[in-house]
Amino acid sequence: MSPALVSPALVAVAHGSRDPRSAAAVTALAEEVRRQRPDLDVRVSFLDLSAPRLPDVLATVAADGHRSAVVVPLLLGRAYHARVDVPEAVSAAGQRLPGLDIAIAPVLGGHxxxxxxxxxxxxxxxxxxxxxxxxxxxxxxxxxxxxxxxxxxxxxxxxxxxxxxxxxxxxxxxxxxxxxxxxxxxxxxxxxxxxxxxxxxxxxxxxxxxxxxxxxxxxxxxADPLGPDPAVAEAVLDRYASVKRSLAASAA
Missing domain, CATH: 3.40.50 (Rossmann fold)
Incomplete structure (x- = not known):
């Protein structure tokens, strides 16, 4: 199995926007995450208004051979999207993809x-x-x-x-x-x-x-928005790592 498939895929999910600058900034952040961790399979997804949507990305992750994925919400607080939208989307995807274990990381807020x-x-x-x-x-x-x-x-x-x-x-x-x-x-x-x-x-x-x-x-x-700052990418990776450790402890 490819080394990138051994670790869970990191699926970053942002809210989405009709403004193309938003998706471009999220994509740039994902590129910074990949730069810091080139060994990981990092995917970008959105809840609404932008493509690709989270369920479609999770389906592709499963089709590419991953057995697990960690969804990292690119959200700065635990408001409605974090408490409702992301869990509902992940739950629905999990029912359609029984071969893919999907976990949700904490939001970036607080890091x-x-x-x-x-x-x-x-x-x-x-x-x-x-x-x-x-x-x-x-x-x-x-x-x-x-x-x-x-x-x-x-x-x-x-x-x-x-x-x-x-x-x-x-x-x-x-x-x-x-x-x-x-x-x-x-x-x-x-x-x-x-x-x-x-x-x-x-x-x-x-x-x-x-x-x-x-x-x-x-x-x-x-000031400008946070964007693809290296420290934000580190926050994404830390949220991913915290869930990966929990998954490993559960499997032990």
Whole structure:
């Protein structure tokens, strides 16, 4: 058997978008994962709006001779897609593919690599981050799942304590508040001499464009999405590895 078939296939699954820049960024991230681990079979899939879809990729993985696969959700929080869409898609695929063992890894959110990537992007537009006069908005898409939004706010608070900024807060493009516009204004009212917006977003798209547009209109620097940063690829591989270890322990 080929060495690539001995290890479970790594099937990365993103939400999907009508904006082709989103799929391009996800594909570039997968290329970085392959660069770091050329021995792994790494596939890209999407839940909706983009192709190929997750069920089709899992079917191809099985047809190519794999006996197991680890689905790694390229999601930054445990909101609806992570809690419902991915498990349902995997369950349905598993019923159609009885010869393929499919496991789901944790979402990327909570891994230190995301913060490393976001801060790297932020420093690229804001300059040195050890500035007590800096105010930072950490902008995410937003969710109806309140714990997912709270996790973004927790990251912002952690950064503020780490760097000693004037202030930091979360903001959201949709579903909840504050907006980027309101968050930038609030930080200035609290004494921030300059304000920068970091994107807690994996890839560009229509809603991230709203973050960029509002940040620019408010006169704030705005960082790029996380994209194919090496630290994000490390997060993908760590999530995969954690599940692979569990599978090996179960089989022992």
């Amino acid at each position: 230190d690599g995301l913060g490393t990537a976001a801060l790297r992007r932020l420093a690229a537009v804001a300059g040195p981050l050890d500035d007590p006069g800096l105010g930072v908005v950490l902008a995410a898409i937003g969710s109806s799942h309140r714990p997912a939004n709270a996790a973004v706010a927790e990251v912002a608070a952690t950064w503020q304590g780490r760097f000693g900024w004037s202030c930091a807060t979360a903001a959201f493009a949709t579903a909840t508040t504050p907006t980027v516009t309101d968050a930038v204004a609030a930080l200035r009212a609290r004494g921030a001499r300059r304000v920068a917006v970091a994107q807690w977003v994996l890839a560009p798209g229509l809603l991230p464009d709203r973050i960029v547009r509002d940040a620019i209109a408010a006169g704030a620097h705005v």
